[in-house]
Amino acid sequence: MLLCGRGIVWAVGVIALVCGMPRPVGAGTASQEMDSVETKEQVLREVSQMSTGNLGTICMSEPFYRFAWAPLQVSRFDSARQKADLLVRILRDLDDLSDTSLVERMVQGLLASDGRISAARVLLRETASSAPGRMRLVLTHRLVSPYTPTEPTPQVVTTTPKASVVSSKPWYIGESETSRNATRFQKHNISGSIGWWTFPYFQCKSRRWLLSYAVPILTQTTSNRGRRTTMRDVGMLSVDVDVTSLDINQCDRKSDKATPDSQISYFHGTHKCDRNSSVCVFSPGHGWVQGGYKCKCKTEYFPKDKTFNGSLVEVAWEGKQVKNPTYEMLYVCRSCPKDCPNCTSDKPCVAHYNWPFRIALLTISSLCMVFTFVLMGMVYHYRSVKVFRLASPTFLCICLIGCAIMYLEMAAIFPKLDMYSCVATKWTRHLGFCVTFSSLLMKTWRVSLTYRVTSAHKIKLTDKQLLQWLTPILLIVLVYLGAWTLSATPGTDVITDYGGLKFKQCTYDWWDHSLAMGEVLFLMWGVKVCFSVRKAESFFDEAKYISWAVYNIAVVNIVMVSFHLLILPKAGPDIKYLLGFLRTQLSTSTTVLLIFGPKFYRIVQGTGDQYDNRARAKGVTASFSLNGLGVMNDEPADLSQENEELKEEIQKLAAQMEFMKIVHMEMNNRHLKPKPGGYFSEKNSVMNTAQSPGAKTVHPPTTKTSEASNENSSARLSPAAELASERV
Template identity: 50%
Template sequence: MGKSSFWRTSLIMAVLIGTVRTEENVYVKKGNIESSLETIHEVAITSLGYLCLTEQFKYLTVPLDPLRFESTRQKADLAAALLQDLGVAHHNGLQDSISKNLIVSDKTVLSTRVLVINASTGSLVNCAWWQKQGLDIGEPRKITDIGMEVGSRPNSNYPWYEDADSSPGVRSPKFVESPPNVAYKGWWTYPYYSCSNKRWLISYSVPIPPPGRRGLKGFLSLDVDVSHLEINQCEVKDNKRLDNEISIFHGSHKCHNSTECSYKQTLNGVPWTRGKYQCVCRAGFFSPYHNGIFNGTLVEEAWSELVENRSTSWKTVFQCRKCAPGCHFCTDLSPCLATYHWPFRIALLTFSIICVVWTIALNVYMFKHRKLKVFKVASPIFLSITLFGCATMYLEMAAIFPILDQYSCIATKWSRHLGFCVTYTALLMKTWRVSLTYRVKSAHKVKLTDKQLLQWMVPILLVMLIYLGTWTFSDTPNAEDIVDNENLRFKQCVYNWWDHSLAIGEVLFLAWGIRVCYSVRNAESLYNEARLISYAIYNIAIVNIMMIAFHLFIFPRAGPDIKYLLGFIRTQLSTSTTIALVFGPKIIRVLRGQGDQWDNRARSRGVTASFSLNGIGLVPEEPQDLFQENEELKEEIQKLAAQIEFMKIVHMESNNRHVKPKIGGYFSALNAPNVVQSPLAKQGYNLSQPSKPPEEL
């Protein structure tokens, strides 16, 4: 074996040995804590019984933190140094003064003593012992009867006394080791119960060596009352630790993992007692016993019985049961979450996905036949934008399909509002163009091209994109728990002022669209498109208002499946109806072979392509139809000539009052008996009736 292998093996063995020793130390520490808790429990229930008849002291095997009594230790070291410098042979009055003043100056010190012992024989020479009166904080008194006579040796059973027979190099088991990196002149004892004082104490003892090898050596000790300290067996939460707690007992409770330890601070009881806590069922757990709150003393007894194989009540009675899935708090196994009927939801989602595919296929079909008049005069680019918005609105059903979370809510907001904005804006721009054309009274045509309408449409979409983007990054939509009619919880996207503000804006947008549609109610257009778009916009407004009413007033606490069904109905009534109204008649004409023919009924009513769609039918890649332009100009000239002739006749007859009207004459259609008939009608002058001027909006 090489040197490298040898050192590697040695290192591994050292690590393993260190690990085993660490585990042993932890085990011993836990064992000491358990034995100390048993002692504390025994003292608490038998201190007035047989315990004090057989023993005067009861020790613990765990130390207290001596740093909390640092000022007391420093006083003892200072007094020991003073007595060493002055000597302890003939200064009994000085011993009494030091002992008394130590007690008076420090409220935590219960008693103090100075023993003077012969360094060679170990016999007691004299002592000064002062103790507070009784169990109350009061003036100290000197104790004379301490069970030690002059010339005898101190009883080695006293916790504060180190037996002289023990080796100087071996520490007495009654004393604890000093804290790391700290050197004390004396030693602190383990905590112990004093039957004479009926208190828990710790003692600090410091030797007073003689000046030479021979002589009298001194021994100073003091007892500190620690009965006021609290034994908190629960874990420390958020580093919040009381000053009067004993840290060594933290985490020594016997609560099951399904419960949480809750400390009960002592008010008028005994601070030093085991099981001074409650085991409370954690969130998501319940117990049919004791309302899920167990007394720590009973839990400690049940744990002891479990260790001794005498009972299993700790596992059955003091263990909480897990609630039904999704329950934060419960008292039984009743469900807390609403049930999702996935086959039903999958069926609705499948139909919505089919609608998306159909919308994309329809867009491809329209692009393929874009040169047909039925599509060409209706602006193929706006038809494509409309179909894109409809497909986006269909995708909302996929966003709200799963159990909602943050990402689902983001997708829901974007698909719903962006799809609505794209679809509705595209339809509204086309209707607005018809409205502007319809209101023009001059012979000069007002032409608004697709490019100009897109310039108006882009800012509207840009505002929506900025709003949704700001919403997503600044206050990301998330899901919250709500309850249905059966108080079952499920997830729903949060509705806040972002939703309300956007809803107000969309309502105002809908109101403007309805006004525009109302203004073109009497307008005639090729293929009756203006009226069909108006119907689609009316339908979108009515469906959204009805669905809001359903959600707020009829089904305010509906379950997740009902809400999903309402979303499906809203999507189909608004989106599918829009596609059917706008694209249905066009597809039917194409299938019948009439897609490249003009709408004869509209042309017979005097509707031209230029008036109906503002000249957008003249696609740039086609040459201008001069014959069509001449026909339109002739129509306009005939209308103007008829209007001029009409005005001439009116002025002539208004200046010739003697001319009487004739039934069946020019003005008989007006049903006005006092109006004078045109004299030209008697001569057989035949004039076509002029068209009624467009109504001014």
Template identity: 50%
Template sequence: MGKVICCKIILIVIFVTSTEGNVQGRKENIEKSLQIIHEVAIKSFNILCAGKDYKPLSVTISTVRFDSARQKADLAATLLQDLGVAHHNGLQDAIAKNLLVSESSVLSARVLAINASSGYLANTAWWQRQGVELEGPKKIEKSISLEPGRRIHYPWYEDPDTSPSLRSPKFMEGPLNVTYKGWWTFPYYSCSARRWLMSYSVPIPPPPGRRGLKGFLSLDIDISHLEVNQCEKTIQNRQNEISVFHGTHKCHNTTSRCIYGAHILPKWSRGRYQCVCRDGYYSPHHGGIFNGTLVEVAWQQKEENITDTWDLIFECKKCEPGCHTCIDQSPCLATYNWPFRITLLVFSVSCAFCTMILNIFMFKHKRLKVFKVASPIFLSITLFGCATMYLEMAAIFPVLDTYSCIATKWSRHLGFCITYTALLMKTWRVSLTYRVKSAHKVKLTDKQLLQWMVPILLVMLIYLGTWTVSDTPTAEDILDNEGLRFKQCVYNWWDHSLAIGEVLFLAWGIRVCYNVRNAESLYNEARLISYAIYNIAIVNIMMIAFHLFIFPRAGPNIKYFLGFIRTQLSTSTTITLVFGPKVFRVLRGQGDQWDNKARSRGVSASFSLNGIGLVPEEAPDLYQENEELKEEIQKLAAQIEFMKIVHMEVNNRHLKPKTGGYFSSVNAPTVIHNPSAKTGGCLLAKAEDL
């Protein structure tokens, strides 16, 4: 078993080694061929053809485009083999001429009769196009290039020492799974024709059992119209491009790309392309566009260790980070002032942490009247929303991407919705109780308000979730005043729709606050919440104006600072207005005392942001109930006393009003009406005056 594994490993190593050797050899052949093409293109004719009449390449070219000529040659060779080439000189001449006439790409056609034993030429029929270097129709004439009695040394003829069954090195390998009757030569430059040619040769052996003359048929195909494109193969490549040369350019692939089309050069030329710097790269030389011929020469000099021009001149330099295109090393990205941003972030996170501490402090003292009458559950929800809005500064702190944009949208809008809705629900309850004209008490518990609040938060959650899943917020590049680029979250119709909804929500909250502007409450909480709601609306409107009109192209640091200012002015101010007086009273030891100033204006102990006639969800407070019963008894006693005096006055009209008394027209007391104790307070004042 071990021997088998070792043998397999050895075979794999041999296969890989041979494959690598074949690839390396193929690259060397391509480079040699490109060098020959370069010499043909730049050297004068006399120097080029002084030594040899042919300049063969060693690369394989697809011959599919010439299949029509090949099939005709195969058919003609079969005919000559059947009839024999020894006794049909006229037939040989006719076949060669018709092969030339039938195909426009054929430059010359010939049928040879060769002595099978000596290899000398016996006779020939050779037709070719004259004036091939001229444009337009070519004259077809019979050639006298070959003379009988001489050996043949042409690219299209097999070596004298090989037989028709063996492959000569001057012929290309045929396609896999395809059998040709003849062989294609490698491309070569013909000095006599001054063109690039390929020849198809078909040997015609003598009839079986007979010796004497053997036949040979060949066609010369003009391939000068093909193009040497050294750039990578693309969909736009034309059919007349030689695919074997694709990807042989000498551009620095990592920093530049090859663009084919230097039409000032012949089609068969090395370096018929340009090297152009890729996006994100630049070159101080030649504007980042290099001639392919110069690049080829520089690369060859580098290979020969002559100069390093190929690396020094023709390699593009990387632009500064964030630059899609550039012409020098100027920055393209806006600079982030990280110490400044970290300072603002630490302060915002500290505020969020203090908010949580304040929440713990409130729950620890939730039985104190200053917190109890203000619905601790709604105060806790408000603090949670404020902490969420503070965390927006953490979401927009780094260089924005998809995840930070999602966190930004959620923290900003969800935090606003939680905070604003909690405050508005309490104010709305005051508005409902304040507008009641009947003696019946409105009972709105915290549980009932939460049932109204949950659908609002649910709508916001559904909207944000749908937004995140269907059209995930992403970051886009924008420019600041200096043309430097930085990331900002995309604003689209999702943002605009939500902004319109929040503006309408703010408008409704302002209307509710306006309705309760004269309402009296314990600890003056209704008015403070109204101020907080007004502040939220004003701050958001001002920040929108700053972003759109005053600083439309502000840099990332200014935008971060504006976000910090907005958060502090809206969130910190809200916490200060709503919780500041309460915490101050608790620290002074007055958290469990009634607001005597409000009570002096006729505000009952039950009139607060917890509602009038609130049904407590906890055990009843006997002290509070006793206080409320005393107030009701005082109201009833004042009403009874007032009715007694009124009836006595009606039935005894001879009695005159006491000077300075209640019924005196001169010194009639001014009665202050209170919305919560409208009747009882007035009657009490009248009774005391009497």
């Protein structure tokens, strides 16, 4: 009879597996196919139907519905297991287990204190010849916790002969299942455990989910005159634990966290949230039902913080299988635009970068930077020409190096700003300004010193001395920028433009403000120096062009700061890049044109070695530097050019001596008649005599008669004197 029952159970299990139905407890070991998502979802649908009251034909044939592959974590019920094991050990020592009153008191005393246990039963094995091996139900005790006095009084139910067969119950342990190879129960390697836990099952009458712990009652018998001891199975104890309050968790398993005891972890990963755009968030308190979760959109998707009810998602998922678009339209989050992780719509939130426009501006700046290096080569090539030699080629090259560094700022702010580009921006902007501005002011300051000297002592400042003043200035800036980069590395801030679009901008803190104040003071000092030399005479008017360049740098920086902070504080990235380009071109390129344009113009005209008319009128040469005129460098003079200048000076002195000689020789020769309209005519005689270097000393005007005689005598100068005067 027992074999027949097993065959029926095995056949039912095979049919359930083929038809896709849950398999009963006696169907064998669960395979990998049973643990698949499809199988779990099928079991989950059955569980949800029973929990919601949609039983159908499930409870018509049997009062229980069992699941052979939905194990629970029974470690949470260790207290109930330990009490049941203790009760079984006590029952083993009793002589008469049929005393129901004694068994009831023991069950009530040991098990009622555990609120998780809802019922307990004791079964004894029949020894009569009419039904050998069958279990007889001695009592069924519905436990009442001493903390819940409102429950009904427990009843002791004694079995009748018709109800003596209980092998179909989910908590029944057959005679051959007292070993650890039992397949109808969950296998748990629990230390000290002498029984087995069943798989969860549904009790149709009470509509509750239960989990039973069954323990065989074994007694020790001695036979063959005490030489052989055997264990005899005389009955079993079964306790029911109510697990209806547990919640099914369909969300993905978190590897870093253990599943709480109040959740059923078997159905992990069966949620229907869109895995690409949303995450599953478990909702406690729903019980054994499907859809006890919420789908929340990820940070890169919108609507932001939107959640979808899991029950509705499950229904829409079923419709998706029959080509219903509801799931895709309502329960799938939309991807945010690029670089907008916290978007609320599909509108872009990041400012657009006009890359062709930025590339064009960067190309122009790069060509300007290359042009500065070409100018450095040309300055070195024409270093012996006066227009460059007197302007200190060393400082001209330093100025061009500073201009090239300032052009590099356009490459630093070209891409989308990050920490590295911001560091490069700070270095190129401030270091380039310091190098260019310092080299120009050193030359202007030298002119200012020589121009303000009132004594006959000549001041001579060579390029080497000026470099000794320039080096500490550059060293201070380098130390400041290095400390800034290492201690408080410049980063980026996210700002918005007038359209609400975000983009990154380099941060501005007290490091920026301190350096900006220093540059403003340095610029003010430069303007003061340039203003003080506005009337100074210099070779090729270089001081004037340097002053114009300094004024231009001051005005351009003030205007651009006003645009950035006051006029267009929320301009987009392309507008800010354009403003940076204009600032670089108006300050740097204009400086290059003002300083080097006139010099190369003279080279093209072939007048690079010729002074202007004012310097020539004052008799200034390359070998002699007068106060307020020109600058001196420490390069050796060109001897051939200096010889030509000396010859020119000698010729001028010879002409003046010849003029004075002729004037004194012909002054008293009255027989010489002056040329009409000539230099010694009567009309100009008085003026010429007064201008003559020796006229006043030779013929001092004492009386009117002498003045008239002097006029008549001077009027009769020979034409040779007039010719000499014209040579001068």
